[in-house]
Amino acid sequence: MTVTAENVSAALEVDRVESHLNPPASYDLADHPLPSGREEVWRFTPLKRLRGILDGEASDASLAWETTLPEGVTLSTITAAEAREIGEVAPNERPAALSASLSGGATLVDVPADFASDEPIVIRLTGSSVDDLVWGQVVYRVGAHARATIVLVHTGSARYSAIQSFLVGDGANVNVLSLQDWDDDAVHLGRDAIHVGRDASVKHTSVSFGGDLVRMHANVDYAGPGGNAELLGLYFADEGQHLEHRLFADHNAPHTTSNVNYKGALQGDGAHTVWIGNVLIRKVAEGIETYEENRNLILTDGTQADSVPNLEIETGEIAGAGHASATARFDDEQLFYLRSRGIPEKEAQRLVVHGFFNDLIRKVGIPSIEEQLLATVEAELAKNVLKDA
Secondary structure (H helix, E strand, O other): OOOOHHHHHHHHHHOOOOOOOOOOOOOOHHHOOOOOOOOOOOOOOOHHHHOOHHHOOOOOEOOEEEEEOOOOOEEEEEOHHHHHHOOOOOOOOHHHHHHHHHOOOEEEEEEOOOOEOOOOEEEEEEEEEEEEEEEEEEEEEEOOOOEEEEEEEEEEEEEEEEEEEEEEOOOOEEEEEEEEOOOOOOEEEEEEEEEEOOOOEEEEEEEEOOOOEEEEEEEEEEOOOOOEEEEEEEEEEOOOOEEEEEEEEEEOOOOOEEEEEEEEEEOOOOOEEEEEEEEEEOOOOOOOEEEEEEEEEEOOOOOEEEEEEEEEEOOOOOOEEEEEEEEEOOOHHHHHHHHOOOOOHHHHHHHHHHHHHHHHHOOOOOHHHHHHHHHHHHHHHHHOOOOOO
């Protein structure tokens, strides 16, 4: 049978399989009740540290925006209803549903069809106080065959909950990086949903360093065959920090691909990271290929890394599917090799950590950000591993 948009849509009408880790999308808050902490999607998150975000209190507080927009890219404000009309991906969790309901409108970042620029779209969001509760709603609409890089930087302090949709047109090529570099007391709940057009390619990188509690959720689905998504992540948790990343690749079209690669390091008493990866391969998704991987490096005692990869497969007619997860301390053989050549222990540990992250950082594809990430990893190491060097 020839694959067309029409028969893919028809197949989806009868393919109603839902992921057990991702509730059905809905704007109705009744479909996203206040969690108790016993639910599978919330059992790793310390709810008390969310400081009341999930209660859904109205607020007119906002973050300060600083933008750099290449010529041709526009930024405007639209209503929540207009966001739905242009294809915003509906929320599939309570924080995103609250953000859509309470934001008071959405920001639209519009990249025209056939746009091409090496200059990144940069949006810097800065909070002034953890007492501020901020609801965010942003739609990024990228036209067909456009080529664009989008950089989001979160700094300062706030209680911030955001729903973001990346609507990527057919044949487009988009590189997105979201950096969470908050102050130590900030709380950030984010949902980035990526709708990949036919034959489009998307790279999405989530980097979390700062904040008291950060919980990021990246979703991917496909508008048609040929879509490719690469989901990268890097995180470094210090004493008392909770950094959580949840991934969902919904292969709802045939001949699509997804590749997930997240790496994290932990140091300091009470540092906690969570990585939940989930791939749903629907019956219609013949010929797809997917792989998800998470690696964690334990640098000191008293840390905890939870890593849970999942595959939900409804058809055996696929090109490939797999996952891997590992959590370990320093590689003794690597340390021995370096120390046997006269390198001091602390410096050897530093080199091992940089080697652990470097291959992933090189995949980011934004030179200025890659340099910044390397510098931040060095600064994180100085807090514990290299403190006495």
